Amino acid sequence: MADEFDVIVIGAGPVGENVVDRAVRGGLTAAIVEERLAGGECSYWACVPSKALLRPIDLAGEVARVPGLSLGPIDVAAVLARRDEAVSNYDDAGQVRWLESVPAELVRGRGRLDGPKRVRVTTQDGGERVLTARQAVVVATGSTAVVPPVPGLAEAAPWVSHDVTAAKSVPGRLAVIGGGVVACEMAQAMHGLGARQTTLLVRGDSLLGRVEPFAGEMLAESFTEVGIDVRTSIDVLRVERPEPGGPVTLHLSEGPPLEADELLVATGRRPATRDLGLDTIGLSDKGPIEVDDSMRVTALDEGWLYAVGDVNGRVLLTHMGKYQARICGDVIAARARGDELPSMRDLAGGYGSPQVVFTDPQICAVGRTEEMARADGFRVRVVDYDMGSVTGAYLLGDNYRGRARAVVDEDRKVLLGVTFVGPGAAELLHAATIAVTAEVPLERLWHAVPSFPTVSEVWLRLLEAYGL
Structure with a gap:
């Protein structure tokens, strides 16, 4: 049985879903192949459940810092039950309905490349289905956990x-x-x-x-x-x-x-490239699939193969994979119409990638660290500030401990990177992401006045410490 679509995506995680959404918006037809649950690793076994498990720990720490409040023992069974609810009890019916509404066709089974623009799917009942792409095939298979070769591990x-x-x-x-x-x-x-x-x-x-x-x-x-x-x-x-x-x-x-x-x-994790049939088009299944800034695979002259998300090894973060996917879907649709390509930022270094570690304290950062900036040849000045000295932080509770760092490009007077460590610090990160990616001059940033008394006043303190 052969089926033809404009675009075929292998992998129905958040990244693959965003590719088909943008491609269909651009007037193309799309099929998406998934052997497990539509919604992928992030929805069921990574981002969503891990944060559901961490939230009670975060809240317990916050309550403990506020005089006059007390928190009893955590109800573990209730936490695990809410985790199950957060992952829809490992039922992807909601994701399937969304894909159908795009509309895109979900093909359940193991998808492998089978020559140019062909994907052979081993279906869940043991049968086979061959899909053919008119425009592009997109690999969005993510990554898998690495188990080191330790004896007995x-x-x-x-x-x-x-x-x-x-x-x-x-x-x-x-x-x-x-x-x-x-x-x-x-x-x-x-x-x-x-x-x-x-x-x-x-x-x-x-x-x-x-x-x-x-x-x-x-x-x-x-x-x-x-x-x-x-x-x-x-x-x-x-x-x-x-x-x-x-x-x-x-x-x-x-x-x-x-x-x-x-x-x-x-x-750590490795790109999920094994057993994808890359050998049928002359590519290796070892290591990430290298792409250009439009997510098109560079080792294939024909230009019909794309790779997005963890599998290309650029930035192993769900939100950045979704960003790549939006670019990819738009580019495929534009090329199919013969339109001018949408503008793209250079993702190679991932320096505009925000990341949060949802521990207590939370750790969040965007852009370059001091070491990265100096290695890249920038003339750097580093400004640190004790976040616990901000009035808004004190009001959140006793013994609030945190630290902020800004890495400044001294020649252009813009931020190269920002790091925050402290309870609830993740909510400060998007402002930093805008400042870093938009390269907002520090003198202009000084006029973005933070509300008092909030922890975001740390922005003013950093700029004052810099000398503005």
């Missing part, structure tokens, strides 16, 4: 992000390998929900190695205060789990073996 059946966000119960003792966003967020979530012994095993010398160093240091201090054991500069040498589902033992480069009831591996 894979055999121990550890949790990865997919498992911990869908957990039906909280382990009493949790070991976490990794020091990035998933490791930190899920360590705090599980610890706050009742994991009495939570141990973070970090190969590097700090948490969150891609943000300003002070952010990881402040988070490590917070973790230690609540009883999370953070061990840096340590390697896991081998792992043993004699009984499936039983205790797991980790042999470490320092100290005695560590025993835990469950083990989470959060050491």
